[in-house]
Each structure stands twice: as structure tokens, then as C-alpha cells.
Amino acid sequence: MSAYDKLITDPLSVNNPITVQILGVCSALAVTSSLANALVMGVAVTLVTAMSNFTISAMRNYIPGRIRMIVQLVVIAFLVTLVSIALKAFVYDLSKELSVYVGLIITNCIVMGRLEAYAMANKPIPSFLDGIGNGLGYTVILVIVGVIREIFGSGTLSLPFVEQKLHLIPQALTDIGYQNNGIMVLPVASIFLIGILVWIHRSRNSELVDIS
Amino acid sequence: MSKLNTNSNGYTIIFLVIMVVIVGGFLAGASIVTKPIIDKNIELDNKSKILKSVQYSGTEVIADYNSKIEALAVNAKGEIIEGVNGYDLIVKKEYKKPESERAYPVFIYTDGGKKNYILPLIGLGLWDEINGYVSFNEDLKTIRGVAFDHVGETPGLGAEITKDWFQDQFKGKTVYDKEGNYVLTVYKKGKSPEGESDIDGISGATLTTDGMNAMFSNCIPNYMNYFKTLKTSK
Numbered sequence: 523m524s525a526y527d528k529l530i531t532d533p534l535s536v537n538n539p540i541t542v543q544i545l546g547v548c549s550a551l552a553v554t555s556s557l558a559n560a561l562v563m564g565v566a567v568t569l570v571t572a573m574s575n576f577t578i579s580a581m582r583n584y585i586p587g588r589i590r591m592i593v594q595l596v597v598i599a600f601l602v603t604l605v606s607i608a609l610k611a612f613v614y615d616l617s618k619e620l621s622v623y624v625g626l627i628i629t630n631c632i633v634m635g636r637l638e639a640y641a642m643a644n645k646p647i648p649s650f651l652d653g654i655g656n657g658l659g660y661t662v663i664l665v666i667v668g669v670i671r672e673i674f675g676s677g678t679l680s681l682p683f684v685e686q687k688l689h690l691i692p693q694a695l696t697d698i699g700y701q702n703n704g705i706m707v708l709p710v711a712s713i714f715l716i717g718i719l720v721w722i723h724r725s726r727n728s729e730l731v732d733i734s
Numbered sequence: 735m736s737k738l739n740t741n742s743n744g745y746t747i748i749f750l751v752i753m754v755v756i757v758g759g760f761l762a763g764a765s766i767v768t769k770p771i772i773d774k775n776i777e778l779d780n781k782s783k784i785l786k787s788v789q790y791s792g793t794e795v796i797a798d799y800n801s802k803i804e805a806l807a808v809n810a811k812g813e814i815i816e817g818v819n820g821y822d823l824i825v826k827k828e829y830k831k832p833e834s835e836r837a838y839p840v841f842i843y844t845d846g847g848k849k850n851y852i853l854p855l856i857g858l859g860l861w862d863e864i865n866g867y868v869s870f871n872e873d874l875k876t877i878r879g880v881a882f883d884h885v886g887e888t889p890g891l892g893a894e895i896t897k898d899w900f901q902d903q904f905k906g907k908t909v910y911d912k913e914g915n916y917v918l919t920v921y922k923k924g925k926s927p928e929g930e931s932d933i934d935g936i937s938g939a940t941l942t943t944d945g946m947n948a949m950f951s952n953c954i955p956n957y958m959n960y961f962k963t964l965k966t967s968k
Contacts, residue, residue: 555890555938584738586746593753600757604764611768614775621893622861622886707891707938 568657857949
């Protein structure tokens with residue numbers, strides 16, 4: 523079982539998709555302006571990565587090598603479109619909330635990265651767990667960046683599907699001249715934050731430092 | 735099984751064809767099966783937006799819409815086009831026609847003898863279409879309420895136009911000044927002069943805010959002639 527455990531725990535730290543593999547950074551820049559968005563995107567990517575890892579791994583012995591990327595893309599797009607249709611039919615409000623995320627999942631490098639790096643060479647169950655693990659690793663970074671950006675950019679914290687936001691900056695502080703940091707609202711802020719996270723992460727993990 | 739040559743041209747082509755047929759068939763099937771449900775959801779969503787623009791909050795959206803809202807269509811001269819249900823018009827298509835051929839939908843909400851006029855809006859945000867409904871009080875220049883929607887604006891930035899904190903600002907604002915000029919403006923966040931026609935925008939969503947201004951100034955003046963005939967007929 524320990525090998526399976528590692529599939530989940532490794533991507534959370536020493537093999538984190540964002541800070542170590544540097545995958546999926548584009549969407550991490552775009553959707554981390556609030557905690558709610560970060561959480562929704564994290565869950566969506568986790569599900570799609572796990573499902574597509576499982577599917578591709580199950581058919582890995584039949585996929586012609588020369589067109590494997592096309593097959594992977596078709597599977598990802600198929601799953602995402604199917605989910606999007608189901609959302610529209612059965613939970614319309616949620617599908618409106620997710621609108622752009624759906625497109626962002628298809629283009630998320632983590633999904634295809636894991637298919638190429640793991641699912642093509644491993645059995646379905648470990649591949650599924652690898653997808654879950656990497657999705658969670660992605661979510662952790664998104665949540666960290668989302669919390670920092672939302673607190674300093676908007677002074678609030680929000681949760682998905684909860685209209686009420688938690689206001690963290692007391693009115694007294696605003697009265698004496700405190701202002702929200704405008705750059706935190708923009709995607710630019712997340713590239714600095716992710717850069718700092720990568721730095722902290724590497725300096726604390728000697729095995730990640732490339733000595734050569 | 736072990737003898738299967740997955741790299742031959744024939745295998746590759748057969749694999750692709752089978753895969754595309756399965757995937758395509760599955761998606762087409764899913765789309766056909768769910769179409770009536772999705773259409774119903776969209777109708778429910780549209781009608782609840784129309785009702786939301788007059789701050790009506792009931793649960794029986796379709797029944798309430800049918801009993802309280804009258805949908806009609808007017809032309810650029812402000813005359814009512816007979817026999818056309820405004821709800822059936824596709825606003826996007828109408829705005830693509832030459833001005834003289836357009837039919838503009840109007841929804842009339844009657845509340846305790848008073849009439850509110852609801853106009854559909856359509857414009858472009860940063861990534862895609864933004865749309866909505868705006869309702870006017872009987873004086874035909876004060877906004878009673880709005881309901882916006884969008885196709886693909888950025889969550890947390892442009893997509894904030896669907897949130898109550900943004901939409902509530904429109905309540906009670908006037909669209910025309912005393913001389914009858916169109917004046918409603920959405921400003922950059924924090925720059926709003928707080929006048930009776932000024933609205934605080936969303937920081938980080940400049941292009942959506944600009945699109946919002948363009949949407950209002952493109953759509954509302956089209957109804958000027960209709961509003962004039964309403965005023966003279968009173």
C-alpha cells in the first residue's frame with residue numbers, strides 16, 4: 523500500500539506539479555484572484571486528471587505511438603465536454619459559475635503532462651491515484667496563492683457558492699488610510715507569489731536542489 | 735495480443751476512425767438527450783433575469799412571468815410591431831440588422847397599477863458577450879433594477895457584473911440628464927463622482943467596464959422614440 527500512498531503524497535510536496543514540475547502555471551496565474559475560484563478550479567482539475575489518467579492507462583497498450591498525443595487530447599476534451607453537458611442539464615447554476623474553467627481544464631498542462639509521464643506506462647488504478655495526487659498538489663498551491671491574493675487584493679475571503687464573503691480588513695483600518703493592493707487583483711501578482719513559493723519550497727528540500 | 739502491431743498505418747487509421755466514431759456518437763447522443771432539459775434551464779434563467787431586473791423574487795418563475803410580464807416589440811420609430819412576442823426575438827440577431835428593419839423587444843411588468851419597462855441589453859465584454867436586462871420606472875429614465883449575465887468573463891474580475899454588490903448600484907440611477915442627453919456612466923473603481931448617473935466599476939476589469947458602458951449607450955437610446963410616444967400618450 524505504501525507505493526500507492528506515495529502516489530498521493532509525493533505531488534503534494536517533493537513532486538508538486540506547480541512548484542517542482544512547473545506545469546499548469548498558466549491557469550494558476552489566471553484563476554487565483556479569490557479563494558473560491560481557486561477551490562473550484564482545483565476540484566475540477568483533480569477530477570479530470572484522475573479520470574483521463576484512468577482512461578488513457580486502460581487503453582495504453584492499444585494506442586498507436588505516433589498519434590498518442592491526439593488520442594490523449596480527444597479523451598480529455600471528451601471527458602470535459604461530457605461533464606459540461608451534464609452540468610448544463612442538471613445543475614445549470616453551477617455550470618454558469620464554472621463557465622470559463624471548463625475551457626481552461628482542457629488546456630491545462632498538468633492533465634496532459636501526467637498522461638504522458640505516468641498513465642502511458644502504468645496500470646489504471648495507480649494512474650487514477652496519480653491523477654488525484656497531482657490534482658491535490660495543484661489545488662494546494664492554488665489555495666495558498668488564492669488566499670494571499672484575495673486577502674491583500676480585496677480584503678475578503680470567499681467560498682464557492684456562498685454569496686456572503688468574509689471581510690477581514692476592519693473598517694477602522696480603512697479609515698486611517700489602509701488600501702487594498704491593486705496589483706494583487708491582477709494575474710501579475712501570482713507570478714511573483716508562485717516564484718516565491720518555488721524558492722521557499724526548494725530551499726527547504728535539499729533533494730530538489732540541482733547541484734550539477 | 736502480443737503480436738498486434740500498433741505502429742502500422744492501417745492500425746493507426748482504424749484506431750482513429752473507431753475512436754472518433756465512439757466519441758462523436760457519445761457526445762452527439764448526450765447532447766440530443768439533454769437538449770430539452772438544457773433549453774428549459776435557459777428559458778428559466780432568461781425569465782428569472784427579466785423578473786430579477788424588477789427586483790421580483792418569487793419561486794414560480796415561469797408562472798409568474800406568464801402572469802405578470804407582457805412581451806412586445808417596437809421598431810426604431812417607436813411603433814409597436816403587431817403580432818410579435820418580444821421574448822421570441824433573438825436580440826443579438828436584431829442588432830445585426832440595419833436599423834430600419836430591427837425589432838426591439840420590450841417587456842412590461844405591471845405592479846399595482848404601475849408599469850415598469852424592461853429592456854434587453856447586449857454588448858461585448860473582454861472575452862465574449864455580456865448581456866442583461868434593465869428595468870425603468872414609470873418616469874422612463876430612472877432605473878428600477880438590472881440583471882446582468884456574461885458568457886466568458888474572468889471569475890473574480892469581469893464576472894463580478896453578475897454579483898449583487900455591482901448590480902445594486904444601478905437602482906435609482908437616472909439614465910438621461912435634464913436636457914435629455916444620455917449620461918449613465920460606469921467609472922473605474924474608486925473614481926466614481928457619486929452622482930445620480932454614476933456607477934462604481936470593478937477594479938481589474940477595465941475592459942468589461944468599458945463594454946458595460948458601450949452596451950448601455952448602444953442599446954438604451956434605441957428605445958428613445960418608443961419612450962417619447964409613451965410619454966405623449968399619457
